[in-house]
Amino acid sequence: MTYSQFTIKSILKSKMNIFFLIILPIFTVIFLFVNLSAQKQDTIQYNAQQSYSFNQSEAQHIIKNKKHLKKGEVEVIPEYVMLAKENKAILNGIHKNNWNQVYSKQKEVNNHLNAEGNPASFTHELKRNNLLMDYLKSNHIKSPESESYPTHNLTFNLWMDNFIIPIVLLLVMIFILSNTYCKSYSDKINKDQLMPMSLNQQAFHKLTIGTLGFSIYYFMINVWNLIISSIMVGGIGFNYPYYIHNGKQMQYISLINIYWKAFILQIFSILFITSFIYLVTIIFKKRITVIFINIIALIGLSFCVHIFDFLQGIAKLIPSTYFDTVGIVSNNSMNLINKTSFSSGLMVLIISSAIVMLLIALINKLNTKEGRF
Amino acid sequence: MALEVKNLSISFPHLRVINNFTYQFNQNGLYLFVATNGSGKTSIFRSILGLIHSKNNGITIDDKPMAQMRRSVFYYESSNWFDINMSGMDYLKLIKTQWKSNVKINAVIHFWKMENYVNKSIRKYSLGMKQKLLIALYLISDADYLIMDEINNGLDEDSRKKLLKKLNELSQHKCIIISSHYKDEVYPYADKILTIKDHEVINDNH
Amino acid sequence: MTTINYTCFLFKRFIKNKLNLGLILIILIILISMMITNVKSGNDDMQNHLNHFGYSQNYRRSYHNLIQYNNKIMIKSNSQDITNQLSNDNELLNYLYQNNIQYESSSHPTTSYGFMKEANNSYITGFTLLIIIFMIINLFSNNYIERMNISKLLPMNRFKKDFISIIFSFLLYGFLWIIYNVFSYILGLIISGSGSINYPITAFINDIHNGSYVNFGSLIPHMIIIKSMFMLFIACFVYLVIIICKNRIMALFSALFISFGLIISSLLFAPISRIAQWIPFSFFNGNDIVTLVLGHSIDNAKLNYQNGILILGISIVIILIILILKNISVNKIKRI
Known part of the structure; x- marks a missing residue:
């Protein structure tokens, strides 16, 4: 049995590791149900229905109480009536499966709502929705689903890749790899020194297993997401729109353009995470300390870059910024719009992985020199 | 006064360990468990103490369940159980207080020549030092039933002799249940020998 | 015991x-x-404004002056966001004025x-x-x-x-x-x-x-x-x-x-x-x-x-x- 085979067996024979690994597949099913239930209140039809009912009842209420109301309050009646009409037209379009009409009418509603004096965030949302309507119309896409809670195969998988997988995968990697790498240490003594193999060779084997193993795992989770959502909900076209920032401009592009870049960035993130965990292990050796430091340095920092101003300035240079793969590729990463890019991500992750590996080699060399090889 | 084990059976998934062990350990005497590795000595001790699940019709001391008689028994399986950040003295003090023992800590420390290291953290102890601390805990507890699993492991010959002499002395008024790889050394002091064969515990007439 | x-x-x-x-x-x-x-991080925008209105001489008066200044801007402004922000500022300044408390940056x-x-x-x-x-x-x-x-x-x-x-x-x-x-x-x-x-x-x-x-x-x-x-x-x-x-x-x-x-x-x-x-x-x-x-x-x-x-x-x-x-x-x- 080779050293690598032995290490893989020691990972897979631990029930605890298996428990960690099945969390993500279970989450797929849970979040698919969550999204299925949440999306009901986030569709064009639902919004149009709500808006239609609201505007109609408001108009009727004002007409009924016309005598008791002031002049300014009565003047808004035509606006309510018009919005009710437009929303009714959207609902009719949906019933007739005339989606071009739906998208055009939705844009009209948005433009009516986009009055002067609205809060900037509301105006921004309306503009974004107009862009979505344009994209859907020009690409002849029918019956669009909720943007916030997608359930179809490609959109749901990308949603999982955006919100759930990066953080859960990172946590699972920290626990499994710290646990596995720390097994070599007993009372801070590296028992694997006794193997007829150099420390660098051992590091190479362990880093390969970590990176390759979790890349395969990531790939399999994506496949699992696609299969489950395809079976339970169904498929969606490669040209389905995905919201991005192109510079400071909002834009919708085909989601397939996001996929491959996010996948590549995730693989390099896995390489960096594995190397970093190994580096922390050979420095601190004690399991609980290693886990704590990894949680702070990897998870903590990946959150902090979105929160703290002083970190946002240097976020581009911090590898953990790029764990938010879909956010980086789509340039939607919270508070980091236009501060990062796919290419800067590749560069930073590759360089930092190389630096970490150099540090590992350096520490191994020092240990060998001191006779602790 | 006796420790009674009634119909104790131990099994793990796909593995039968002990079948229907019934025995009465009297209040004094030295009981030696002899068996090959993996035959279930430690599992018997653990199940008597309720650390692992077992099927039984009662494990009692003076007809009271073991859970109510914790102060009458002392069992600390291995020196690996120690929290290595703590010192030997911390453990000795805890056991003395918990078991409400009258045995003087200093006397035990002196007996096992632990003065030089007992206040240091256990991480600095050698295997022999840890084993001596483990024995000291048994002595400090002053419990009526001392259950010892391979307690003379890691001790040098002189220390083993010293331990056996002490156990022989204690067995006059306490019940000592012991398992050991140094069978020949313990044999002369044992009052009863129990062997495990084919999942059965056999009372070997001594 | x-x-x-x-x-x-x-x-x-x-x-x-x-x-x-x-x-x-x-x-x-x-x-x-x-x-x-x-x-x-030094002074924030509010502190700078207050300094401009004589905070170091009499901080209560500077609150009063800044409130009046904000009111003038609000009348002229077309942006809802700016109006909201300024009325929020005024509420804080008013509270500080009433309770005679010195201003302090809430973010730093x-x-x-x-x-x-x-x-x-x-x-x-x-x-x-x-x-x-x-x-x-x-x-x-x-x-x-x-x-x-x-x-x-x-x-x-x-x-x-x-x-x-x-x-x-x-x-x-x-x-x-x-x-x-x-x-x-x-x-x-x-x-x-x-x-x-x-x-x-x-x-x-x-x-x-x-x-x-x-x-x-x-x-x-x-x-x-x-x-x-x-x-x-x-x-x-x-x-x-x-x-x-x-x-x-x-x-x-x-x-x-x-x-x-x-x-x-x-x-x-x-x-x-x-x-x-x-x-x-x-x-x-x-x-x-x-x-x-x-x-x-x-x-x-x-x-x-x-x-x-x-x-x-x-x-x-x-x-x-x-x-x-x-x-x-x-x-x-x-x-x-």
Whole structure:
């Protein structure tokens, strides 16, 4: 049995590791149900229905109480009536499966709502929705689903890749790899020194297993997401729109353009995470300390870059910024719009992985020199 | 006064360990468990103490369940159980207080020549030092039933002799249940020998 | 006598673990770096405006002048955002004027009370939660070896042992919280003095959508009560997780995953935000609960003090019942 085979067996024979690994597949099913239930209140039809009912009842209420109301309050009646009409037209379009009409009418509603004096965030949302309507119309896409809670195969998988997988995968990697790498240490003594193999060779084997193993795992989770959502909900076209920032401009592009870049960035993130965990292990050796430091340095920092101003300035240079793969590729990463890019991500992750590996080699060399090889 | 084990059976998934062990350990005497590795000595001790699940019709001391008689028994399986950040003295003090023992800590420390290291953290102890601390805990507890699993492991010959002499002395008024790889050394002091064969515990007439 | 000594043993076990001291030190270092950042950041926009209106000569008059200036801009402005911002500023200035309090930046405070408020923000509170979970698990998971609870061997009533362990964890959390609050207070005192306990903070008590300024000092008793309840809940929860998992790494993973998973989910996912008032972990930051700041940010008005007390209380009782039932069932099995 080779050293690598032995290490893989020691990972897979631990029930605890298996428990960690099945969390993500279970989450797929849970979040698919969550999204299925949440999306009901986030569709064009639902919004149009709500808006239609609201505007109609408001108009009727004002007409009924016309005598008791002031002049300014009565003047808004035509606006309510018009919005009710437009929303009714959207609902009719949906019933007739005339989606071009739906998208055009939705844009009209948005433009009516986009009055002067609205809060900037509301105006921004309306503009974004107009862009979505344009994209859907020009690409002849029918019956669009909720943007916030997608359930179809490609959109749901990308949603999982955006919100759930990066953080859960990172946590699972920290626990499994710290646990596995720390097994070599007993009372801070590296028992694997006794193997007829150099420390660098051992590091190479362990880093390969970590990176390759979790890349395969990531790939399999994506496949699992696609299969489950395809079976339970169904498929969606490669040209389905995905919201991005192109510079400071909002834009919708085909989601397939996001996929491959996010996948590549995730693989390099896995390489960096594995190397970093190994580096922390050979420095601190004690399991609980290693886990704590990894949680702070990897998870903590990946959150902090979105929160703290002083970190946002240097976020581009911090590898953990790029764990938010879909956010980086789509340039939607919270508070980091236009501060990062796919290419800067590749560069930073590759360089930092190389630096970490150099540090590992350096520490191994020092240990060998001191006779602790 | 006796420790009674009634119909104790131990099994793990796909593995039968002990079948229907019934025995009465009297209040004094030295009981030696002899068996090959993996035959279930430690599992018997653990199940008597309720650390692992077992099927039984009662494990009692003076007809009271073991859970109510914790102060009458002392069992600390291995020196690996120690929290290595703590010192030997911390453990000795805890056991003395918990078991409400009258045995003087200093006397035990002196007996096992632990003065030089007992206040240091256990991480600095050698295997022999840890084993001596483990024995000291048994002595400090002053419990009526001392259950010892391979307690003379890691001790040098002189220390083993010293331990056996002490156990022989204690067995006059306490019940000592012991398992050991140094069978020949313990044999002369044992009052009863129990062997495990084919999942059965056999009372070997001594 | 025995109970005191078991507690002492736990205390020694805690103190003698260098990791625990390291964790406390990390919090203190973070607080120092936060203070340095605050001091370095200098005056904010509001302070600059006030200086322009003669803050150093007479700060009350500068409030009055700035309010009038803001009113003029609001009349001319077409932007709703600017109007909202200025009327918000005026409300604060008016409060400071009425109560004769000196202005202090809310984002970069340096006085004791101001800095204590900042030290209790969600990030530091979350970080403290992470640390206490590590500490409690590190302390009690030592009781489990090969999934066996070796602390059973101690001649001590199980309920009593569970009780001592939970209270010890609770006190540890309380100690940690007091340490960093006292440290924040001292840091502030050294740098800029104590400040005013009556300084206004934004709260959404009357209207979840529109904030108003309330007296910080008046909210402190409620903050302490809900924080204490949360501490007790965490002490119970982590202890239960240890008992169920019987393994340090597994317990650590489960406790972190459940607690932070639910906290983050309730902040990010609307379906979970809607039911956040039923999740005891949502009440992790007492300040944001009492002021309803959290409820405002996730649009859930039910995330308030009263519900916090209710849900945390129920959760604590449920966990305690589980622990009691577990002990009773274990005792029954042993008697068979």
